[in-house]
Amino acid sequence: MSKRGDQRTLRGRVAVVGIGETDYYRHGTSPDPEFKLALKAILAACKDAGLDPRDIDGFSSYGDDRNEASRLAAALGTHRLHTTTMQWGGGGGGCCAAVANAAASIAAGLADCVVVFRALAQGQYGRFGQVSGIETISGEKAYLMPYGVLAPPQRFAMKVQRYMHEHGVSQGALRAIALASYHHAQSNPRAVMHGKPLDIEKYDASRWIVEPFHLYDCCMENDGAATLVVVSQERAREFRQKPVFVLGAAMGAGHRSGAIPHNAPTYASAGFDTVAPDLYRMAGLGPSDVGTVQAYENFTGGVVMALAEHGFFEPGQANDFLTLENLTAPSGRLPLNTSGGNLAECYMHGLELVLEAVRQVRGTSTNQVERNDVALVIAGPMVTPVSNLLLGSEATL
Amino acid sequence: MSSPEMPNCLTDGLPIPVPEPDGLSAPYWSGLRESRLLVQRCSNCRSWQFGPEWICNVCHAFDPDWTEIEARGRIFSWERVWHPSHASLRQHVPYVAVLVEIPHAGSVRMVGNLLGDPLQPVKIGAAVEGCFEHHPDSSTPYSLLQWRMSSEGGRPASGIPTDRS
DSSP: OOOTTOSOOOTTTEEEEEEEEOOOEETTOOSSOHHHHHHHHHHHHHHHHTOOGGGOOEEEEETTOSSOHHHHHHHHTOSOOOEEEEEOSSGGGGHHHHHHHHHHHHHTTSOSEEEEEEEEOHHHHOOSSOBOSOSEEOGGGGGTGGGTOOSHHHHHHHHHHHHHHHHTOOHHHHHHHHHHHHHHHTTOTTOTTTTOOOOHHHHHHSOEEEETEEGGGBOOOEEEEEEEEEEEGGGGGGSSSOOEEEEEEEEEOSTTTTOTTTOOSSOSSOSOTTHHHHHHHHHTOOGGGOOEEEEOOSBHHHHHHHHHHTTSSOGGGHHHHOOHHHHOTTTSSSOBOTTOHHHHTOOSTTHHHHHHHHHHHHTOOTTOOSOOSEEEEEEOTTSSSEEEEEEEOGGGO | OOOTTSOOOOOTTSOEEOOOTTOTTHHHHHHHHTTOEEEEEOTTTOOEESSOOSBOTTTOOBSOEEEEEOSEEEEEEEEEEOSOSBGGGTTSOOEEEEEEEEGGGTTEEEEEEBOSOTTSOOOTTOEEEEEEEEETTSSSOEEEEEEEEOSSTTSOOOOEEEEOO
């Protein structure tokens, strides 16, 4: 890991020059197959950048994306393929790591122009939130599934319950995170929940999925694709858009975070106890420098933990800090998930959050914040490994 | 629903636990079938380990021993599930899953169901005792370890075998 005085850093060395996404759909309703969604989003990001798609020479993804890099390169007529990187494990916890791996490939001279992508068509391949067609199971899931701990809501609720118990976190703190995402989605025409507002009464009346998660504490499941294009800082100004620079990136997990089943020593945690300090160290920044946060909401409770672990408040202050007023653009204390995020824009496994951070730094968000020089993205809380990313404008270099 | 004597177990049709092809967890699952709870304990450094692994994570001795322990502990966390994520659970919600910490075995943790009224209040730190829930007539016979509130205040009794019939 980079340490103070260490020359090994991504800070300022690469930039995001293009972003693109398909239309976002409810799960199972995409008119296109998944691979076609991936291609459409890649072409959209290249168009945004003003880049010939054949000049892409690297592909980076995560969460066992099914759209293999060599097939993409063949389909796009890529002149020359250099890097193909896949972040292991952690599902959406890899959405920032995929950007970091692309950035590292470029900084190390292995590639020049890398596309980071995620595509999901759950009608074609099945949902995350339902389990079927499994007769016998072994490994970690064998200790969970026979007891009805099957899908992500049940796998994470006990972690959040324990955290709420240890720190006195209220349901209202979780609710504020859901309200912020839905609030922002109402002015984002891309958002699947655009035109479907949420208020306190509707949240409180919504059914339990698994205590302590109401329906609105859980992410959607969606079809679509999102991509971004990363190049070296030397080339960053050759493209159509204002470049957005990587200021820091980190990934990983604490001691034995992968001890199954539910045996991680630090249990009531989003997993950023080591990863957040790494990020701030590389960027040379702290929480007070951050103008807006896009924090992966698999479940709202994970966002509470992740924000605390990134130093925005002490866990015991979560109930006071996490209010709708504090979390909304343009001028709340910490505008959160300004596109609507996984809860209300689209669950594109978190990559839509990175795109929104890019828009914030460019100044083109549908919920533009006032302090937009530095944007933080937090990936997949409560999984292992996790990752995070700090993006900034040229002025922050 | 269930009588106080019988486990409030979940329904048939959920995934059936089996050891990995390499047999790593086979002693655990065959232990449950005999109403015995086995977890790994390193014979070299005496560290407890669960879930199982081929190596002790503390001293790197291979093949940690399997040691029988009393099936009692305390609730470390819990959840009440209302939305069925599997078709076979549609008529079987709500139910409670608990994460049980076992202080006398290095505080390893295990997930199971809390038996009894699914709407009962659940308290972190409460003492629970294990119940072996046998499924001998399944296509692949197996057993689960379930939990019930301890009958003896602070110090629960050891595991009580119960047949599911």
